Amino acid sequence: MTRKISFKTAINEALDLEMTRDPNVILLGEDIVGGSGAPGEADAWGGVLGVTKGLYAKHGGRLLDTPLSESAYVGAAIGAAACGMRPVAELMFIDFMGVCFDQIFNQAAKFRYMFGGKAKTPVVIRAMVGAGFRAAAQHSQMLTPLFTHIPGLKVVCPSNAYEAKGLLIQAIRDDDPVIFCEHKNLYGLECEVPEESYAIPFGEANIAREGKDVTIVSYGLTVNRALEAAERLARKDRVEAEVIDLRTLSPIDWDTVLESVESTGRLVVVDEANPRCSLASDVAAYVAQHAFGALKAAPQMVTAPHTPTPFSPSLEDLYVPSTDAIVAAVGKTIARAKAA
């Protein structure tokens, strides 16, 4: 049956269901149990934001608190995956990938190719992404483009609780290494989610809203902003925006993006990452190359500025792509089309 649960609960439920289904699924990470070896409660934290809370009680030693050694435990998760386990490693904040990136991009991502197809590395690396948490420059980045750039990795960034559960279950069942990006400002957001297990296939974008006038492509938290912008555009400006939630950035569903732009003629890409070599620039370039004839106006990119994430709330609120900025970008595609 279906009921409303939060994004955070959906992640917890997906992990619980897959651990129950498959004994090869293990969880590793800093404080994912929280309190191992300490004098107080054995599972005091359940993750730094409580996402894995309660799983230790059910699955015990299959959850492993790790030393603060990202290279060691992320690498161990990758090594265990190459030996037939299905580990889910939590990197806490994606910003920490700087200290373990070699294990991800030189090891996990390349085993299959450089070993001539003989390796399988079914590892999931979960990490929080995104700004808006007043966490400043080293705990707020949207580093999805860095991972998307690497062949051999799959990159997932869900936009709500339903998507999070189904995509995480797919990530765990998937035989390739998956970087699973959870926007920390979505953790509290609730929506209807079935109690049962279900997997959302990778590489199929979700058309979150249908529209005929402009295509807005996004992923993660900003899908919700794009939907707000679309509602506002429909009510105030009679502009029907189609909102495409990419769901997975690698693989990416180019067909859905192109089909939509071919019918609307206008493209706005919303990406919380910094703008250079981003999903925004990637999608804009791809559409320009493959659907140039359909475009009625130049594609618009709505992204964070090319700066680190600022701390002060007044500055950070300017950093993340806003609903207003999306509405304005849509306006540009329409104004320019009329001028042409």
Next chain:
Amino acid sequence: MSSNPFPLSRDELLRAYRTMRTIRDFEERLHFEFAKGDIPGFVHLYAGEEACATGIMMHLTDIDRIASTHRGHGHCIAKGVDVHEMMAEIYGKATGSCRGKGGSMHIADLSKGMMGANGILGAGAPLICGAALASKFRGDHGVGVTFFGDGAANQGTVLESMNLAAVWNLPVLFVVENNGYAEATSVEYATAVDSYVDRASGFGMPGVTVDGTDFFAVYEAAGEIIRRAREGGGPALLECSVTRFYGHFEGDAQTYKAKGENEFNRANRDCLKIFRARVCDAELASERDFALIDVEVAALIDAAVSSAKDAPLPHARELLTDVYVSY
């Protein structure tokens, strides 16, 4: 025949010799072929260090896993990877261990527990912790062995992994192959401690240094700590002092070495010569036994080289395959 002073039977001794001889011939032949320009890229030769790989691998089976280094041919051969496929891989051929897509630095055969040579120094240590963790979850009593040089011993990944293996009590053997040079830089310059065993005690695990040119010393030390790990006693470190007969890579003029150093080592610290002499002295095998193996191995390497040269190159479509299991 006199009583056997070694912990190995005659058959095992001959098997150990065959492995070491195969590694030596493989590397010597690569040195020769590389100079002719037939081999793409670059290769790092293991010649001189054979007793280390062999002395350890004699204790392992296919359920045990190793993570190797850029200088990985010896580990591969000792772990049972097919020599023909290895040679073809080094030539970049479709019949190679990795279908020509990995090359010398990425030879792997997971079915043999060989998790890959590795182009990134120290990268194998976290991976082998994962392999050992998998064995622990499965309860299969498999152990993991990660090799790294005196240079990579200074990588954070190695030190982090030693701590992780210790706190999780993983069946992991950390093997430092100390050949005295991190590429061209000496161990005295680059490493702050005199012995890597000091590092082991820093992580609360036993460590032992052995003469890596003495097969029996390696074999005995490795046997004890592998047995301990297999029985749940946790990780340990083994430092093997070895000699590198060639440069860091082929083409390295080795001007950083002392004059006559390689010649001295070949004359006095050749692990194959030492092994042969000791086994012959104990009358467990004769020079003729060894000579027969030498002939067989030479034929094997000849055949491996000629079949590698004749093998087809990978088809162009291989460029795009096996990036993912499914995409």
Next chain:
Amino acid sequence: MNMNITPIVMPKWGLSMSEGKLTGWLKPVGAQIAVGDEIMEVETDKIVNVVEADAAGVLRRVIGEDGVVYPVKALIGVIAGADVADEEIEAFVAGYAAPASEEGGDEDSGPRYEFVMTPFGRLRYAKRGDGAEAVVLVHGFGGDLDNWLFNIEALAGAGTVYALDLPGHGQSDKKLGDASLGWLASAVVAFMDAVGVESAHLVGHSMGGAVAGRVALDQPGRVKSLALIGSAGLGPEINGPYLDGFVAAGSRRDLKPLLEQLFDDPALVNRQLVDEVLKYKRIDGVEGALRGLAAGVFPEGRQTSVLAEELKASGIPALVIWGETDRIIPAAHASALGAGAKSETLAGAGHMVQMEKAGRVNELLLAHLSA
């Protein structure tokens, strides 16, 4: 208030609808309207459908704008006699009370769905009305109780209406026993036991019709009448490629063209409808359940269980309704029960005739139930 003035409001279709988007007026201002005329098209989070006039007169005011979302019961237009003064219309519009927010305020909202434990697992159902006569709606292969979105409220006038999700479907448990009509029929009887219904009028769509027929034959005392809509069990033919495709489809791209075959007007299949079916199909066990059911009930694209002669012989009162352009089960099966059953084939409707021609189907069902 002038009784000659009738508001056109945003309808409430089914249990979950709180708002709908006006996607187009089908009549211009000033048009003469008869009861049952299609006057506007509305898109909900389930499907697009047309709103039929429930009063005659002239379309005097068009208030709703194309492409705008309105809450349920919002005033969209006004029908009035030609003789009603403009001022009165203005006054009516000005005085029309905007409906309260849907959040919990609606007196008929109640729980949207309920669940009941049966020997066949936990089954979901919806219940509307409280009359003495019980009516049980049984959906088809791969469907769920929302297939009755446009019918359940209307039928509530005739009694207590139950729509269930069969085992393996909707939000009921996904495990099937043996994949046969007999097993599903037992599940329906178990459902009736669980909700305390001794006997009921059974309304079945597609495979649900065959299930209903099976119940009538197995437990004649518990079935007062049958209404079979685009029903299985009346002939051997069925669209095998559709069934295979539906079972296999895992993506929007694969599923949408299949769902379009269910309707006379494929444009009715919107993003949300496809999404709802995909969400169901992704659940662990569903594909296996459907595959087993298709193999058991419709092996190799044929109906193994043709109940027509037995049903004819049973004498149970029956109504048969079909969509003329049904592409799943041929409309020719509509006459399978012969002269003993009332049979209606509706133009401009496909397999999902109860959705596409909801007004007419509801009329026929109400007449049948009160007969």
